[in-house]
Amino acid sequence: MKNKYIKGIVKFLLQIFVSVVIVVIINIGLNGMYLMGIPKIENVKKVTISYPQVSDEMKEISDNEDIELAVKLSGFLKYSLFKDADTSEAPLITITYYTSNGDAIEVSANRKTVWWKGKAHAIKEDDMFINCAEGIFFLDDLSEK
Numbered sequence: 001m002k003n004k005y006i007k008g009i010v011k012f013l014l015q016i017f018v019s020v021v022i023v024v025i026i027n028i029g030l031n032g033m034y035l036m037g038i039p040k041i042e043n044v045k046k047v048t049i050s051y052p053q054v055s056d057e058m059k060e061i062s063d064n065e066d067i068e069l070a071v072k073l074s075g076f077l078k079y080s081l082f083k084d085a086d087t088s089e090a091p092l093i094t095i096t097y098y099t100s101n102g103d104a105i106e107v108s109a110n111r112k113t114v115w116w117k118g119k120a121h122a123i124k125e126d127d128m129f130i131n132c133a134e135g136i137f138f139l140d141d142l143s144e145k
Contacts (some may be wrong), residue, residue: 032078032124035116036105041071041097048096054138061137069136070095074107076129077114079121084111087120093133 047061047070061067073095079085091108095110098104108115123129 038074041068043099045099045100046098051093080123083122085122086118
């Protein structure tokens with residue numbers, strides 16, 4: 001009787017586990033995969049952002065509010081696991097996060113592709129990252145051109 005009870009619990013937990021895995025896979029397939037390893041806001045000391053086509057200057061950000069925006073901006077770089085990246089065009093924007101422990105974590109992207117940890121990935125929502133980065137950090141530079 002006790003053995004049957006334990007088998008029932010194990011079977012139930014296994015069904016829950018399989019269901020959760022299926023839901024996560026479907027969610028990633030539909031919405032894209034976040035970049036794993038972007039530093040937490042509280043661990044970032046400063047951020048540099050370069051966008052050579054718009055500004056010759058690299059923007060250096062050390063204000064907490066702007067650092068938070070720069071870190072949250074990486075959320076628009078969700079990528080598709082099932083689509084090949086288009087590497088025919090170079091990155092437009094490069095963001096480097098400098099952490100309090102001395103690491104420099106870099107991510108680059110153009111309108112369709114993100115380069116992260118040495119690999120290119122197809123961005124799930126084309127143009128969204130570039131449009132947001134332009135609006136947040138380069139609006140004045142764009143209006144001058």
